[in-house]
Amino acid sequence: MTTFTELGVAPDIVEALAGKGIVDAFPIQEQTIPLALTGQDIIGQAKTGTGKTFGFGLPIIQRLGDDPAPGVKVLVVVPTRELCVQVTEDLELATSNRATKVVAIYGGKAYEGQIEAIKAGAQIVVGTPGRLLDLASQRLLDLGQVQEMVLDEADKMLDLGFLPDIEKLFAKTPAVRHTMLFSATMPGVIVALARRFMTKPIHIRATDPDEGLTQANIKHVVYRAHSLDKDEVIARILQAEGRGKTVIFTRTKRAAAKLVEELNDRGFNAAAVHGDLNQDQRERAMAAFKAGKKDILIATDVAARGIDVDDVTHVINHTIPDDDKTYLHRAGRTGRAGKTGIAVTFVDWDDLHKWALINRALEFGQPEPTETYSSSPHLYTDLDIPAGTKGRLKPAAAAPRAATAGRTEGERAPRGERASGDRAPRSRTRTRGGRPAGEGQTDASSQAPAASAGGEPVREPGTGTHDGHGHEHHDGNAAPRRRRRRRGGSRSGGQAPAAPQA
Structure with a gap:
């Protein structure tokens, strides 16, 4: 040297x-x-x-x-x-x-x-x-x-x-x-x-003519993975032997935001850099990654050429890049300064045609990616993942309904203790004119109607149930009086219009 x-x-x-x-x-x-x-x-x-x-x-x-x-x-x-x-x-x-x-x-x-x-x-x-x-x-x-x-x-x-x-x-x-x-x-x-x-x-x-298009010190692994299992596979790869700083590339900003939330929930220490973050947030995330405070950086291609960190051991393509040039720039985040690195790429079923073009351009000699799931034995042997590894470092958050267990039906939980999905029993009270029904009345026993001589109950106005003729409502309030509109749009104190002369 x-x-x-x-x-x-x-x-x-x-x-x-x-x-x-x-x-x-x-x-x-x-x-x-x-x-x-x-x-x-x-x-x-x-x-x-x-x-x-x-x-x-x-x-x-x-x-x-x-x-x-x-x-x-x-x-x-x-x-x-x-x-x-x-x-x-x-x-x-x-x-x-x-x-x-x-x-x-x-x-x-x-x-x-x-x-x-x-x-x-x-x-x-x-x-x-x-x-x-x-x-x-x-x-x-x-x-x-x-x-x-x-x-x-x-x-x-x-x-x-x-x-x-x-x-x-x-x-x-x-x-x-x-x-x-x-x-x-x-x-x-x-x-x-x-x-x-x-x-x-x-x-x-400044290239070695015998090196080929891809760096010789980077191991390239390509899997055909199911989108619903991809996060679990990534979480297990992040527990591989010797895994250091890792960069994960996503196609969209939304995917990056979702993945960083998922990995942090699983107990990993991840940050994100994408276009929906302002410049200060992006710089803080990048600085935390370089300083080692975060060992996983999830990024869209906007950050691909600004990640100049020598000790990145793994690059994971959450979604396959669009072309071979982008693939090389992503993979180039690892294996820097003469060190070795691993580049893992996931290919969805719909993106097999993109992989065919990249495979041909970079001369990988792997036209068909290996179908891989989180339980596939070759995943562990390919990437030195300890046997029995699961995709979570900490237990999942407690279910929100667990706090209501043991309560009898109809028992209402305190406001601060109820989960957002629980519905407390609700009693409805009709009001009229802003006043609750029955306000100012005595207790239930005093509200019972008196019996008439013939045995029929005698109801005071506004206290009985609906009688079928529109005079009283079931809530004990008097039925509203029907109003008639005078011809020509005016009203006269609620009186009916005068009958026409014969």
């Missing part, structure tokens, strides 16, 4: 990296750093997780000098907010022994803090295209003095439709500058972009 000192990196930067245990360079860094230090334009192509950030970050920091003048001199453009935060953290680490300041510019956060950092003289700006153009159009971000420009994950920016924004950003920077472009894949549009805005770039491809 080659050290950063041997590549010509300044001692203070080497010392800052060594403080975090980063001493040896990866292949992309070995090939990129010496050329970038000389100001050579570079197109760097390497798989995600191979150290591209330091490959372009260390040279641009060193080329700025030990104590650069205030003002934006370096612009690093990234496709997603999560990746913006990650790249900023790496550059802040490398500049920790220098006066150089780094600021992250991205949407979903308040403008004030970002604007203050720019006004304070930050020299390196890392940002997403939308917010960069927003601040530039308001003349709050001056790109006229940019000396170094980097496009990171250029193919992802193409997928997200940022190509017009990238061209506008290039137009706001000086024509003479040092430019580097990094991408995992090189579509024709990206190559054309490089030719337009770069000067005689050198194409560096």
